[in-house]
Amino acid sequence: MGRSPQSSSQTPDQGAARRPSRARGIPEATVARLPLYLRALTALSERSVPTVSSEELAAAAGVNSAKLRKDFSYLGSYGTRGVGYDVEYLVYQISRELGLTQDWPVVIVGIGNLGHALANYGGFASRGFRVAALLDADPNVVGSTAAGLPVRHMDELESIVESQHVSIGVITTPPGAAQQVCDRLVEAGVTSILNFAPTVLTVPDGVDVRKVDLSIELQILAFHEQRKAGEEPDRTESVLDRAPGPVRAAAAKLRRAAGGNGKSRGGAEPTVKDQAEQATKGKSAKGGEGELSAVMPA
Amino acid sequence: MGRSPQSSSQTPDQGAARRPSRARGIPEATVARLPLYLRALTALSERSVPTVSSEELAAAAGVNSAKLRKDFSYLGSYGTRGVGYDVEYLVYQISRELGLTQDWPVVIVGIGNLGHALANYGGFASRGFRVAALLDADPNVVGSTAAGLPVRHMDELESIVESQHVSIGVITTPPGAAQQVCDRLVEAGVTSILNFAPTVLTVPDGVDVRKVDLSIELQILAFHEQRKAGEEPDRTESVLDRAPGPVRAAAAKLRRAAGGNGKSRGGAEPTVKDQAEQATKGKSAKGGEGELSAVMPA
DNA sequence: TAGATTGTTAATCGATTAACAATC
DNA sequence: TAGATTGTTAATCGATTAACAATC
Structure with a gap:
């Protein structure tokens, strides 16, 4: 069976998006x-609002109304011109389209803080996701309870997945254990994986992986944040000069040496490049993945 | 100041993507x-690998090499033809581009299980993110410690954000409190928000919001999972018949009444629609956002 | 020089959006 | 009927990908 790494990250091409994937012609962006x-819609339903226009619903969902109507057009013609959409009817149709009218047993592997948080997450149960089991490798954790469920040992993974027909697994282990856990889940029959460990998982064809990476989200914010403060005054100076000592020193050296910012497009400047290289040799990985092991206690 | 809801969800148009946004011409997809x-690269650096080809690095990152080279071309010409990329040099350049060579103080608001998990997340510190403070509204939580830091009261939000120049806020409160917390953060000077609460936040222009929604990820997996099992045998029957009692009954009724699946495109079938509507009136919200309040203990 | 690999081009694909005819 | 709002079209935009000339 051919193995392919998943796409990872909160980006357009998440997991399933790699296959032809537009199951039944619904674009991945729409599914998301x-x-x-x-x-x-559920919020409107609770307020007993009977119908809603594309404009109102779009505002509530935080998208524009043209996009919403286009999205709904892939599902069918569920609205009424001049009136809008029936809230209850749409709730049902979308739930059905997403597969939420059936029960989805899931296992959570790795019961640290994050595993706990997920086990307690009410948003799962209310949408058809049922926690079939909590698993951990640590004997000190096994036997304790989280969200009213006992934490069971990894040894039981296969029997639980098979007996309860679990098709969705959630991985909240340290990164070092993630691939191995993934392999066991897949081998036992799981075909969809939600991965919180900061690792690229390799899975066979036919298995979907979606990745949630807390640190990536923050990094994307930092990228934009960086550009707000100075509004491009002279990035080389402003950014590098606020950097930690060694980097700042290297930056100054760079400017003295070449006046460039190391970002000049196409300009072949081996000198600049080599010096920046030198400058970073010292700090190198600066923390790196090693520390991530501490991220999510197994 | 014009307020606009953020785009939310792990989809292409996350927060910042709404503005012209391609700060310095780097596409949002590339930034992500x-x-x-x-x-x-950090992993390679730790293994002291000196250079890497686009092919190797792409495999390690889980993308294809053409995409990687295209992405890097937006940053500059940092590779060497015939050789590849210098690992240390690239680590530095990408860190700089992302703004990770500077220190980013963040506050985490809402110290439940998830807030705890985030406070302990080693991936933050290793990338320049420093937890400036943990905040909570619950007097029983205030004063305890998480990840070695004291949990402080919400009252201190403004003074902390201002005195420590916090520009990034992480919201892990229950959904009901999220918008209010967001408003206070923004008012105090925060311009980037990472939102874990299942709510659409409204923020002024110039403020970026990124949203991480655990339940949405699972729903997307369920959508694809649903299509794997049966491979389109006759979805109306297979899906609805596995649904809970009331829904299944309604489905049967529907089939008897019209033989349609309620999804027929364009075909005006008021009878079918009305009956499906009736059928769902009873179950209605089925849990819904209310339960989500239990998601993340403040 | 020969082999390897980048950086860029151009074609393709998918997603977004405004506008409006259809129709309740 | 008049007003409102959907569902769809078509234009635009952005992202992906293969291919290859440039060049180490």
Whole structure:
């Protein structure tokens, strides 16, 4: 069976998006928004709002109305011109489209803080996801309870997955254990994996992986944040000069040596490049993946 | 100041993507992948690998090499033809591009299980993110410690954000409190928000919001999972018949009444629609956002 | 020089958006 | 009927990908 690494990251080409994937012709981008619409509709339903226009619903979901109507057009013609959409009816249709009208047993592997948080997450149960088991490798954790469920030992993984027909696994282990856990889940029959460990998982064809990476989200924010403060005054100086000592020193050296910012496009400047290289040799990895092992206690 | 809801969800148009946004011409999709490359490069750096080809690095990051080279071309010409990329040099350049060579103080608001998990997340510190403070509204939580830091009261939010120049806030409160917390953060000077609460936040222009939604990820997996099992045998029957009692009954009724699946495109079938509507009135919200309040203990 | 690999081009694909005819 | 709002079209935009000339 051919193995392919998943796409990872909160980006357009998440897991399933790699296959032809537009199952039944619904674009991946639309699928990713259906849960948003469902959430907004559920809130309206609780307030007993009978119908809603594309404009109102779009506002509640945080998208524009043209996009929403286009999205809904892939599902069918569920609205009424001049009136809008029936809230209950849409809740049902979207739930059905997403597969939420059936029960989805899931296992959570790695019961640290994050595993705990997920086990307690009410948003799962209310949408058809049922925690079939909590698993951990640590004997000190096994036997304790989280969210009213006993934490069971990894040894039971296969029997639980098989007997309860679990098709979705959630991995909240340290990164070092993630691939091995993934392999066991897949071998036992799991075909969808939600991965919180900061690792690229390799899975056979036919298995979907989605990745949630807390640190990546922050890094993307930092990228934009960086550009807000100075509004491009002279990035080389402003950014590097606020950097930690060694980097700042190297930056100064760079400027003295070449006046460039190491970002000049196409300009072949081996001198600049070599010096920046030297400058970073010392600090090198600066923390790196090693520290991530401490991220999510197994 | 014009307020606009953020785009939310792990989809292409996350927060910042709404503005013209391609700060310095780097596409949003590329920015979202830079952290992946950085992680892979950091791992290589720790193994003291001096250079890497686009093919190797792409494999490690889980993307294809053409995409990687295209991404890097936006940053500059940092490789050497015939050789590849210098690992240390690239680590530095990408870190700089992402703004990780500077220190980013963040506050985490809402210290439940998830807040705890985030406070302990080693991936933050190793990338320049420093937890400036943990905040909570619950007097029983205030004063305890998490990840070695004291949990402080919400009342201190403004003074902390201002005195420590915090520009990034992480919201892990229950959904009901999120918008209010967001408003206070923004008012105090925060311009980037990472939102874990299942709510659409409204923020002024110039403020970026990224959203991480655990339940949405699972729903997307469920959508694809649903299509694997049966491979389109006759979805109306297979899906609805596995649904809970009331829904299944309604489905049967529907089939009897019209033989349609309620999904027929364009075909105006008021009878079918009305009956499906009736059928769902009873179960209605089925849990819904209310339960989500239990998600993340403040 | 020969082999390897980058950086860029151009074609393709998918997603977004405004506008409006259809129709309730 | 008049007003409102959907569902769809078509234009635009952005992202992906293969291929290859440039060049180490």
